[in-house]
Every structure is written in structure tokens, then in C-alpha cells.
Amino acid sequence: MEEQLLERLNAAALALKIQKPFDGRTTLATNKQGKKWKRRDPDALQGMVWHQELGWGSIEAVARYHTGPDSHLHAGGVESIAYTFAIRKNGQVVLCNDLDRAPWSQGYAGRKGDENAEFLSVMFEGFFQGTGVDDPSAGHPNDRQLLSGLVLWRICQDLWKWKAGDLYGHFLFGKPACPGDTLQTVVEAVRFNAPKKRKRKFTTVRQRQQGLKDCGFYKWKVDGLWGPGSRAALIAFQKECGLAADGLWGPNTEAALLGKLEE
Known part of the structure; x- marks a missing residue:
């Protein structure tokens, strides 16, 4: 060494x-x-x-x-x-x-x-x-x-x-x-004074689509429109993480996505 x-x-x-x-x-x-x-x-x-x-x-x-x-x-x-x-x-x-x-x-x-x-x-x-x-x-x-x-x-x-x-x-x-x-x-x-990582937010549809895209679940254009493709990507992600696959965005889903992106 x-x-x-x-x-x-x-x-x-x-x-x-x-x-x-x-x-x-x-x-x-x-x-x-x-x-x-x-x-x-x-x-x-x-x-x-x-x-x-x-x-x-x-x-x-x-x-x-x-x-x-x-x-x-x-x-x-x-x-x-x-x-x-x-x-x-x-x-x-x-x-x-x-x-x-x-x-x-x-x-x-x-x-x-x-x-x-x-x-x-x-x-x-x-x-x-x-x-x-x-x-x-x-x-x-x-x-x-x-x-x-x-x-x-x-x-x-x-x-x-x-x-x-x-x-x-x-x-x-x-x-x-x-x-x-x-x-x-x-x-x-x-x-x-070490630089601190900015915590990602998912308050908009675009942010949620981008997060799912970065994890490999959302395959389409990030357009800010929540449609069948976005919901299918979310359900697939929830299943992968062992969450209730209801297609609804909640605190558990957001925490899981944050954790996935920080791996």
C-alpha cells in the first residue's frame, strides 16, 4: 500500500x-x-x-x-x-x-x-x-x-x-x-465544514418519476403527468421493497425510495 x-x-x-x-x-x-x-x-x-x-x-x-x-x-x-x-x-x-x-x-x-x-x-x-x-x-x-x-x-x-x-x-x-x-x-x-448531501424531495410528480427512473422502475419520459405508467412503476417498486403495493404515495414509500437512492 x-x-x-x-x-x-x-x-x-x-x-x-x-x-x-x-x-x-x-x-x-x-x-x-x-x-x-x-x-x-x-x-x-x-x-x-x-x-x-x-x-x-x-x-x-x-x-x-x-x-x-x-x-x-x-x-x-x-x-x-x-x-x-x-x-x-x-x-x-x-x-x-x-x-x-x-x-x-x-x-x-x-x-x-x-x-x-x-x-x-x-x-x-x-x-x-x-x-x-x-x-x-x-x-x-x-x-x-x-x-x-x-x-x-x-x-x-x-x-x-x-x-x-x-x-x-x-x-x-x-x-x-x-x-x-x-x-x-x-x-x-x-x-x-464538510459538504452535506442535500436530501432529495418528492413533492412533485416530476420528482417522483425521476426517483423511480433513477432506481430503474420508471421507463418513460419524465413529464410531470401521473398516469398508468407512473402508477405501474410505483407498484413495482413497492413490491420490490416489500411494501403494500397499492400504487399510493405515502411516507413509507418515500422513505424506501430515499434509502434506495442512497445505496
Whole structure:
């Protein structure tokens, strides 16, 4: 699946004229004696969490710190950088770990331990302004990073069929300053402003004919005239759904048609 992800990221990079993705799994610092990450089923991934680098200077520097003897993650270091992906300041998406590794996990909303280990963690290179950050050197992610982050999210969302609410910021896991104000705003925009499907209505004859036509029951022109053909189509639909085949339009028929169209 890693190769499929990189291929789609590469295609998106070419189309949008942004930096091509990079496979950093063999180039970033590792520690064979470090604590091993929990293994997971990549097909069962539940969402994505955005982080910021917090001033280490580069992805490579973070990897050296995480795997080194002074790592706060574990005495003696961990086996690899604690993120699945990272996004450089030039917008390049870097694959940092195999998808079957759970390199970052933390309790969330009352959950403890590594119960949220089934998330892809993404680190944005840079030191960004956020809640509790009182440092004039802190800035914001640039447009290239934001575009690449959203491209990565959209590709993963499509692959795993995630909902808009499956994108998180580290701030939702008790880290107010991470991933910073700008990324937090983007996360919240994705989570809470997802386009909503308009519920179809069947208040007119045309709408009812079109609904029956879309389900394959009405074979004639949608003309807004309720005649024998329309009634026959409705009865056939009612029989198919196990409803009373009386040719009358009621709430049960409408609910069944809505359900059929949303399948």
C-alpha cells in the first residue's frame, strides 16, 4: 500500500506542480536497539493526526532526536521517527515509516494508552505559533505545506474511506500548541465544514418519476403527468421493497425510495 500511496502522491504533485514525494524510510535515522513500535493492520487505519515539528530545524533532526539516547519517547531511543509522514517546508511529502507501524499514539477523550494507534501521524516541518507559544521566532506553515497536507489527507481519505471528522490535530489529544493555530484552523475547517448531501424531495410528480427512473422502475419520459405508467412503476417498486403495493404515495414509500437512492 505504501507504493500505491506514493504513486498517487506523485501523480498529484505533477498535476499541481508541487514537490514530488520522497520515500525516507531508508534514509532517516533509525535505531535497531531502540524501542519497537506497535504493529498494526494498515487496512484498519481510522484517520490522520497533524503535528508540528516544534523547532528542531528539520525532519532529519527530529529523527535523530527520537532515535537517540536523549529521546523523551523512551530511554535509549525508539526504532524510528515518531511519525508516518512528514511535510517539508518546500511542500515535499516524506514517507517516514511503514504503514504497519504505529509510531505515535496517545490517549484521547478519555481513552488511555495506545488505543488510538490506528492513526496516520503527519508532522509539518517548522515551529508554528499556537496556544501557549510565546516565542517571536514561531511562524506559520507556508502555502506549499498546506496544499501538500490537504492533498495527502484527501488521498488517504479516499483510500480508507474516511469521513471529514477523521482528520485530527494534536491539540485534540491534549497538546494545545500543536500543530499550531494555522493548521488547527485547517483541521477544524475540514472536520466541521464538510459538504452535506442535500436530501432529495418528492413533492412533485416530476420528482417522483425521476426517483423511480433513477432506481430503474420508471421507463418513460419524465413529464410531470401521473398516469398508468407512473402508477405501474410505483407498484413495482413497492413490491420490490416489500411494501403494500397499492400504487399510493405515502411516507413509507418515500422513505424506501430515499434509502434506495442512497445505496
